[in-house]
Amino acid sequence: xxxxxxxRTIVIIATILVCVYGIVDIPKSxxxxxxxxxNNIRLGLDLKGGSHLILQVQVQDAVKAxxxxxxxxxxxxxxxxxxxWVSMDRTEPQDIKDADKVxxxxxxxxxxxxxxxxxxxxxRYTTYVLTVVNSTDYSMRLKPSDLNDLKVDTVKRAIDTIxxxxxQLGLAEKVVQxxxxxxxxxxxxxxxxxxxxxxxxxxxxxxxAVLEITDVKDGPFPTREAGLAQHGxxxxxxxxxxxxxxxAGSEGESWYLVGKSPVISGRDMRNARPGQDEYRKxxxxxNLSQDGGKRFARYTEANIGNRLAVVLDDKVVSVxxxxxxxxxxxxxxxxGSEDESVDLSRYLxxxxxxxxxxxxxxxxxxxSLGADSIHEGMMAGLAGLVAVITVMLVxxxxxxxxxxxxxxxxxxxxxAAISYFHAVLTLPGIAGVILxxxxxxxxxxxxxxxxxEELRSGKGVVAAVDNGFNKAWWTIVDTHVTTVVSxxxxxxxxxxxxxxxxxxxxxxxxxxxxxAVFVSQTIFAYELSGRRQMQxxxx
Amino acid sequence: MELFKNTNYDFLGKKWPFIIASLxxxxxxxxxxAIKGGLKYGIDFKGGADMTVKFAYEPPLxxxxxxxxxxxxxKGDVSVENFTGATAQNEVExxxxxxxxxxxNVNRQAMQDVLTATFGQPGSGKLDFNNTSQEALAVRLRxxxxxxxxxxxxxxxxxxxxxxxxxxxxxxxxxxTDFNQLASAPGMNSGIMNTLKQECYxxxxxxxxxxxxxxxxxxxxxxxxxLATLYALAGMLAYIAFxxxxxxxxxAVIACFHDTIITIGLFSIFNEEISMTVIAxxxxxxxxxxxxxxxxFDRIRENLKTSRREPLEAVMNRxxxxxxxxxxMTSGLTFLTVIALFIWGGPVLHAFSFALVCGIxxxxxxxxxxxxxxxxxxxxxxxxxxxxxxxxxxxxxPRADAVRKSPTKAAK
Numbered sequence: 001x002x003x004x005x006x007x008r009t010i011v012i013i014a015t016i017l018v019c020v021y022g023i024v025d026i027p028k029s030x031x032x033x034x035x036x037x038x039n040n041i042r043l044g045l046d047l048k049g050g051s052h053l054i055l056q057v058q059v060q061d062a063v064k065a066x067x068x069x070x071x072x073x074x075x076x077x078x079x080x081x082x083x084x085w086v087s088m089d090r091t092e093p094q095d096i097k098d099a100d101k102v103x104x105x106x107x108x109x110x111x112x113x114x115x116x117x118x119x120x121x122x123x124r125y126t127t128y129v130l131t132v133v134n135s136t137d138y139s140m141r142l143k144p145s146d147l148n149d150l151k152v153d154t155v156k157r158a159i160d161t162i163x164x165x166x167x168q169l170g171l172a173e174k175v176v177q178x179x180x181x182x183x184x185x186x187x188x189x190x191x192x193x194x195x196x197x198x199x200x201x202x203x204x205x206x207x208x209a210v211l212e213i214t215d216v217k218d219g220p221f222p223t224r225e226a227g228l229a230q231h232g233x234x235x236x237x238x239x240x241x242x243x244x245x246x247x248a249g250s251e252g253e254s255w256y257l258v259g260k261s262p263v264i265s266g267r268d269m270r271n272a273r274p275g276q277d278e279y280r281k282x283x284x285x286x287n288l289s290q291d292g293g294k295r296f297a298r299y300t301e302a303n304i305g306n307r308l309a310v311v312l313d314d315k316v317v318s319v320x321x322x323x324x325x326x327x328x329x330x331x332x333x334x335x336g337s338e339d340e341s342v343d344l345s346r347y348l349x350x351x352x353x354x355x356x357x358x359x360x361x362x363x364x365x366x367x368s369l370g371a372d373s374i375h376e377g378m379m380a381g382l383a384g385l386v387a388v389i390t391v392m393l394v395x396x397x398x399x400x401x402x403x404x405x406x407x408x409x410x411x412x413x414x415x416a417a418i419s420y421f422h423a424v425l426t427l428p429g430i431a432g433v434i435l436x437x438x439x440x441x442x443x444x445x446x447x448x449x450x451x452x453e454e455l456r457s458g459k460g461v462v463a464a465v466d467n468g469f470n471k472a473w474w475t476i477v478d479t480h481v482t483t484v485v486s487x488x489x490x491x492x493x494x495x496x497x498x499x500x501x502x503x504x505x506x507x508x509x510x511x512x513x514x515x516a517v518f519v520s521q522t523i524f525a526y527e528l529s530g531r532r533q534m535q536x537x538x539x
Numbered sequence: 540m541e542l543f544k545n546t547n548y549d550f551l552g553k554k555w556p557f558i559i560a561s562l563x564x565x566x567x568x569x570x571x572x573a574i575k576g577g578l579k580y581g582i583d584f585k586g587g588a589d590m591t592v593k594f595a596y597e598p599p600l601x602x603x604x605x606x607x608x609x610x611x612x613x614k615g616d617v618s619v620e621n622f623t624g625a626t627a628q629n630e631v632e633x634x635x636x637x638x639x640x641x642x643x644n645v646n647r648q649a650m651q652d653v654l655t656a657t658f659g660q661p662g663s664g665k666l667d668f669n670n671t672s673q674e675a676l677a678v679r680l681r682x683x684x685x686x687x688x689x690x691x692x693x694x695x696x697x698x699x700x701x702x703x704x705x706x707x708x709x710x711x712x713x714x715x716t717d718f719n720q721l722a723s724a725p726g727m728n729s730g731i732m733n734t735l736k737q738e739c740y741x742x743x744x745x746x747x748x749x750x751x752x753x754x755x756x757x758x759x760x761x762x763x764x765x766l767a768t769l770y771a772l773a774g775m776l777a778y779i780a781f782x783x784x785x786x787x788x789x790x791a792v793i794a795c796f797h798d799t800i801i802t803i804g805l806f807s808i809f810n811e812e813i814s815m816t817v818i819a820x821x822x823x824x825x826x827x828x829x830x831x832x833x834x835x836f837d838r839i840r841e842n843l844k845t846s847r848r849e850p851l852e853a854v855m856n857r858x859x860x861x862x863x864x865x866x867x868m869t870s871g872l873t874f875l876t877v878i879a880l881f882i883w884g885g886p887v888l889h890a891f892s893f894a895l896v897c898g899i900x901x902x903x904x905x906x907x908x909x910x911x912x913x914x915x916x917x918x919x920x921x922x923x924x925x926x927x928x929x930x931x932x933x934x935x936x937p938r939a940d941a942v943r944k945s946p947t948k949a950a951k
Binding site: 046049054056195196197199200358359360361362363364365366367368369371372373376377379380381383384385387388391392395427428431434435437438439441442445446449452453471474475478479481482483484485486487488489490492493494495497498501502505 | 593708712713714745747748756771778779815818819822834861865871872874875882883884885888895
């Protein structure tokens with residue numbers, strides 16, 4: 001019995017040391033103690049303050065862009081193979097639900113060239129499914145698996161891009177990750193502790209998506225009507241009229257006639273930076289992808305002297321003249337001020353998001369609320385603890401001390417587990433700790449009441465204590481398992497703060513099985529070990 | 540000290556008054572929900588934009604409400620309420636509707652603009668110190684400090700602004716009414732103080748928290764909450780059916796369901812908001828109520844082994860009396876901790892602790908007066924045709940002090 005007791009004591013003391021180390025490391029001073037504590041116990045957003053955003057990636061933009069590129073390639077291919085066609089167009093998705101319905105229609109392929117057309121599609125457009133509408137018309141849609149891949153890839157790229165941009169804030173802790181199911185929700189979670197001004201973050205992330213660099217056919221015109229009048233009142237084929245916003249300080253807007261299909265789209269844009277050229281004038285430099293670079297090189301080589309417009313969400317941001325052949329890195333020079341250069345680089349970068357983002361949820365918590373909450377949570381915890389300890393001591397006398405020790409150890413183990421698992425402590429999490437105190441005491445109450453019953457029925461002290469623990473064991477297991485089951489579902493379905501609550505309560509209960517049974521039993525064993533025949537137990 | 544030594548109350552004999560009380564409470568709760576047209580959902584479930592603002596004086600609710608409603612950019616209903624909770628002072632909660640996600644961006648800025656226009660000094664050209672971020676403050680002070688003869692390196696400036704805002708947040712909950720309150724902030728001196736007074740003003744309010752939930756997310760969260768509750772109940776039914784008999788499982792689940800409905804009814808009667816954290820509290824209650832019920836069932840099972848001739852009602856009564864001491868102690872102690880949360884836990888946890896307070900009271904009572912009678916009714920009903928009182932033998936799970944090869948099946 002003594003050997004067993006020694007082994008148990010060593011286990012308990014080792015546990016205490018490991019836990020204390022986990023919470024406060026090895027502090028060299030009181031200030032150190034507090035600092036280590038703060039470092040080890042990570043606080044959730046609701047306690048530290050910060051921003052929480054959920055964005056939905058508008059994957060239909062990516063599907064649309066893919067369709068645009070495919071149409072370009074197809075036109076080129078049809079020309080090379082001398083296959084005639086009358087018109088080609090695609091549907092316009094309005095919403096994320098329409099992403100699956102994007103369709104390219106080709107009309108007017110002569111019946112004689114049907115087989116040539118079909119074999120072309122089969123060979124070179126393997127990701128698309130060709131449907132015959134009638135003898136001369138066809139429609140194409142992405143295959144379901146390819147469509148899904150595109151959507152999932154779009155979300156991944158969006159996460160990367162957004163993560164990169166937020167890096168500019170220089171935050172130590174940030175969370176940018178997929179939210180919900182990959183193939184179904186297309187949502188991204190962004191959590192930024194300490195940033196209580198989400199406006200700036202949203203600026204950085206950007207919401208606009210449709211970036212196009214298109215060729216300028218004509219302009220500027222003071223109004224849309226004036227521009228149309230120049231062309232006989234009707235838009236020429238494959239063009240559109242877009243507005244340019246007035247720059248700060250200048251009056252009125254301008255309209256430009258630009259090509260409908262862009263030369264470069266947001267997908268090709270890799271990065272953009274503001275800077276100054278050799279004459280200290282402001283410019284914006286940009287990088288394109290390899291593929292985009294090749295296309296851009298072909299285009300710029302053939303169009304020196306013509307103008308290009310940077311169009312963001314159907315509004316012209318900047319118009320520039322092509323000076324020379326540009327491959328994958330170029331500059332837009334002649335900008336008026338630093339602001340213009342910074343803004344333009346932001347627009348270009350914003351366009352390099354593969355698709356637009358819509359904000360679904362936004363929470364920002366000022367740090368003052370967090371500080372208040374911590375203070376209140378701790379007050380409540382302390383009050384609850386004091387009440388419980390008092391009642392236990394009064395009701396169970398010296399055995400109450402046993403219970404109190406187990407309870408304190410339970411809380412220590414709980415905090416240490418939070419520290420070691422890098423779990424995040426939220427306000428409901430603090431409530432979970434407080435609730436653990438109440439429920440942990442239950443285990444001791446179960447055991448003690450059983451011991452009292454055994455004593456009343458006339459058993460000796462040692463037998464009573466043993467029976468008490470044995471008979472109460474399965475009840476303790478049952479009660480803890482059921483609460484852990486409900487916590488498991490809370491963890492699965494809940495988010496953020498609620499998850500924190502489920503985690504702290506579960507850890508607290510598991511720790512409780514150890515403290516209320518193993519530790520309490522050891523303490524009782526100590527009490528009983530010295531004396532041969534204990535007549536009465538203070539309980 | 541021992542409160543309940545060898546008690547012998549006839550709990551199960553006197554079950555009817557309590558069952559009636561249960562029904563009355565349930566009906567009252569459901570009636571309140573029906574009259575008020577549904578539950579009061581928090582922003583988590585209903586979607587919308589919620590702003591918590593702390594004022595330096597008693598907030599004028601009507602003025603805020605009419606200012607918000609007359610803004611053209613804010614569409615839909617506007618609700619302005621005092622923020623409940625013991626330690627909240629002069630705090631209001633402003634809620635606006637969000638019918639679609641695109642409004643999310645617009646609403647937040649609009650609400651802030653309305654507050655600034657109504658209570659602040661938007662035209663003064665100064666920065667509102669009570670509602671600014673560390674970056675904005677640094678940008679604002681950079682040149683002014685240099686002009687005022689207090690040049691600083693960029694790093695020093697960042698640290699100063701962070702310290703000032705931190706000081707305001709921890710000492711004054713983010714809202715100061717006079718710049719002199721910052722006199723003892725770290726890094727403060729007269730040059731900085733003067734620059735501050737020149738460049739900034741103090742609006743009489745401080746935006747503490749903003750929450751915007753798009754309607755899609757709101758609907759999703761509602762679904763998740765319901766699913767979580769149903770799955771949890773199913774999980775427990777399975778576990779108890781495995782450890783005892785299925786009717787015990789059913790009795791326990793009905794008791795938990797009864798607790799949940801009454802608690803939600805009380806929420807409706809007292810006009811409290813239901814948010815995701817409240818669902819967390821409800822699920823905890825379900826777990827807790829199960830605890831109580833299991834302890835009693837465990838005792839019943841133990842007693843049934845030794846008393847084969849006694850009628851089930853007498854055995855159950857004995858079990859309840861034997862566990863009475865433990866039940867009262869545990870409920871009492873958990874209740875103490877929860878009341879501490881309710882009184883001192885602050886406004887954010889208010890609804891959460893309210894749910895726990897109600898739930899613990901109802902949960903304890905339901906284990907005795909709902910769960911056990913259900914089992915009793917069932918057994919009496921199925922025993923009607925048989926000869927005399929039989930001993931219901933339960934499927935037993937392994938126990939620490941006995942070794943069994945296979946569980947004995949329940950015989951009816």
